[in-house]
Amino acid sequence: MNIIVCIKQVPGTNKVEVDPVTGVLKREKVDSKMNPYDLYALETALRLKEAHGGVVKVISMGPPQAKEVLKEAFSMGADDGVLISDRAFGGSDVLxxxxxxxxxxxxxxxxxxxxxxxxTTxxxxxxxxxxxxxxxxxxSVSNVTKLIEVTNENITVEMDMQNTVEIAKINFPCLLCVDKDIFQPRLPSYLKKMATKNKEIxxxxxxxxxxxxxxxxxxxxxxxxxQRIFPPESNGDHELWAGDGKSVTTKLYDKIKELKFV
Amino acid sequence: MPKLIVHQDKIKNIENLIKTCPFGAMDINGGKLEINSACKMCKLCVKKGDPGAVEYIEEKGVSVDKSKWNDICVYVDHVNGDIHPVTYELIGKAKELAGKIHQKVCCLFMGEDIAGKAEDLLYYGIDKVYLYESHRLKHFSIEPYTAVFEDFIKREKPCAILVGATTVGRQLAPRVAARFKTGLTADCTILDITEDTDLVQIRPAFGGNIMAQICTPRNRPQMATVRYKVMNPPKKNSSKSGTIVSCHIEDSKLESGIDVMNVYEKEKVKTIENAEVLVVAGRGVKSKDDLGMIQKLADLLGGEIACTRPLVECGWMDAKKQIGLSGRTVRPKLIITCGVSGSVQFASGMNNSEHIFAINNNPEAPIFKVASYGIVGDIYEVVPQLIEKIQKGREA
Incomplete structure (x- = not known):
């Protein structure tokens, strides 16, 4: 089976804040990493390859440094990597x-x-x-939580629909978006990392x-x-209670009692 | 097309200018400043950098004739004809938006044997329900559902389409948007509309503590998804109004590479979305065992326990219990957060709750901006004492 896995390099942390006074965004300079949700897609691909044979190719779009996540995928077992990169692609939205x-x-x-x-995160x-x-x-099928059967022509999967489950058989070629926890992602292997160190992308x-x-x-x-970015608005009514544990707990209890929750 | 132009001669301090960019999208190349592909067009370099150094040029791109695209459409989300309540919430919002631009609200409803269910929509003050019925539409599958959407859009040319961010909506809306090469904004938390019929879409963005206002100025239809329990449902009228329009699409257009074998109900479990009271465990909970006291408080209040993302990531709690942008959106009557700092992703999943109480030992925690009542204190002190008080109060 010829499988392509789409992966993305994302910031290592979500800590971005807007300074409410100057309006400047504050983003801590931190490492980037592979989008954690992509690990489940890659693991699914590797399991399919192990069971049915074939090739797993990872593809990413981003600046030249996004090669790092493709290398990480090699150390988990991906066979090939492709990076889509061009200044002309900057500022792309979903479409x-x-x-x-x-x-x-x-x-x-x-x-x-x-x-x-x-x-992505x-x-x-x-x-x-x-x-x-x-x-x-x-x-395509999204929210895939389980693979049920794979044949040469199609793949049968479970799609999670909040209150119901849909079992669908999809003809190849097709696209699946897998949920977290479909399989536990494996750790990168040091040996594979060394072996693919100079692998061409x-x-x-x-x-x-x-x-x-x-x-x-x-x-x-x-x-x-x-059009613009801005810090989130906070709610209008706020009361902040500080003091010793006993007095704040009493205030809390009285309030939820007043609101008839106890 | 909007673009940024760098005027090298107006740069006073190149290092400082680079620092204004939160996305690291500025490089020095051969002594000259260049903007690279990491640019998100946030324009902070224009506003906060050396005056005139970076210029924003808004070239008017080719726009569609907006006057030809009218009315706000709501996609009716359902499984086997059971309409998802997010649909009514979107009708409420659509009526508000349509009122501002003096247009109408319509619904798009596709499935099998759903005409009876369509009648119910007429109690909510909408103008028309466009109904597509076929045995090939019995269960959701992406290709036939997109084909119906395409037929409807070409026929009615709606100005904007609102879709519930359900499992179906989150795959159907993007597929339709791609077919029409138009804009789609996911998980909007605020929607408004301008006189020019441009939808003003606001959502948490860039994975951070910031909100972005997004619009689709040149394309129609404009598309947005909204999660359940974000907007307010309208009141049900005592009598029906509006009409049902039966539409026909040829079976040959409903071909699919997907064969839906079966759809079955999941076991009914108590979900955090349905709970009236939620007690939330955050990173302030130091060990898995300590979740016991949070659960106990939830039990005493007749509610459910929920959690933040880190507790799911470390395996203490099930992902179904997670509140936030990557988890569930909740709107209980009472929510008490215990040791939750309150990231914007978390807050966007619960800030429509009726009464929000937050317990956190850091007075600067962002959760206190969301909470109606903030308790600056140690959860290991406050929670056990509260449990004791509730128990004593019941005994008395």
Whole structure:
């Protein structure tokens, strides 16, 4: 089976704040890491390969330093890595990110299955997987919690629907977005890390694509625009009680009693 | 297309200018400042950098003729005809938005044998329900549902479409947005509309303690998803109004590479979304055993225990109990957070709760900005004492 896993490099921490006085964003300079949700997609791919044979290729879009997460995927067992990187892709929203990924994937040598994580920890939209499947004109299923059966033609999965579960059989080629906990991700292997240290990572840029029109990429290709960013508003009514444990607990108890919760 | 232009001659201090960018999107290349692909167009370099050093140029791109796209549409989310309550909340918001631009509200409802259910929507003051019925639409699957959406959009040209951020909505809305190459904003917490019919979409962004205001100025339809329990449902009218419009789509357009084998009900479990009272454990809880006292307080109040992301990540609690952007959105009558600092991701999942109490030993914790009642104290002191008081109060 020919599997592509989409992975993303995200900031190592979510600590971003806006200074309420100056309006400047404060982001601590910290390491980046692989989006934690992508680990489940990669683990799913590796298990499928172990059971059914095939190749696992990881693909990422980002600045040149995003090669790091592809290397991390090699040390977990991925066979091949591709980075999509070009200044023209800067400022991409969901639509233009998905379109760019689809153009990159079309340059690879085909696939049976594309696996994505549930969402990223920096964008939190969970939208790129379904949009990518539209651009590739293939069926997709999100919130996959379990793989039931794999044949040469299709894969049967469980989709979690909050109150119900849908069992769906999907023809290849297709795209699945897997939930956290579908499988426990393995740890990177030191031996694999050493063995793949100098492994080449193919870089694709706009010039390699079928569609080279810059209007379809980056900011130009993004229908959504961020108009402004601001610190979250706080609620109007606040009471803050400080003091010794006993007195604040009494205030707390009296209040919830007044509100008829006890 | 908007862009940033760097005027090298106006840069007074290149290092300081680079520091204004929170995304590290500025590089020095051959002594010149360049903006790289990490740029998110937050424009802070324009506002906070040396005057004139970075210029924002808004070139008007090619826009659709907005006057041809009218009315606010709500997608009716359902499983086997049971309408998800987020649908009514979105109708409430859609009516407010449509009122501002003097347009109408319509619903899109697709499935099998759902005409009876569609009648119920007419009690909420909407103008039309567009109904698509076919045996191929019995269960959700992405291709036929998208095909119906496409047929509807081409037919009615709605100005904006609101979709519940459910399992179905979160995959259907992006697929439709990609088909029309239009903008989609996920998990909006605030929605408004301008006179020019541009939807003003606000959501927590960049994975941080910040909100972003996002719009789709050149494309139609505008699309947004909203989570359950974020907006307010409208009152049910005593009589029906509006009409049901039966629409037809050829079976050949409903082909799918997905065969839905079965749909079954999950075992009914007490969920944190349905609880009227929640007691939340945060990182202030030092060990797994200490969750016992949090559970005890929840039991005494007839509620459920919930938690923050770190407690799920360290394996103490099930992901189903997690509140926040990557967990569940809750709106209980009473919520007591214990040792929760209150990141914006957490707060966005619970700040619509009716009565919010927060216990935290750090008076600067952001949770106190969200809480109606903040208790600066040690949870290991306050929680056991509160339990004792409740027990004594009941005995008396």
């Amino acid at each position: 233009s990110t998905s379109y760019t990924l689809s153009q990159g994937i079309k340059k690879l040598d085909g696939f049976d299955l594309i696996l994505c994580g549930k969402q 920096d964008g939190d939209t969970a939208q790129v997987g379904p949009e990518l499947s539209e651009f590739l004109k293939i069926p 193919r870089v694709l840029s706009l010039n390699d694509f079928e569609d080279k029109n810059t209007d379809n990429y980056g900011l130009n290709g993004s229908p959504t625009q961020v």
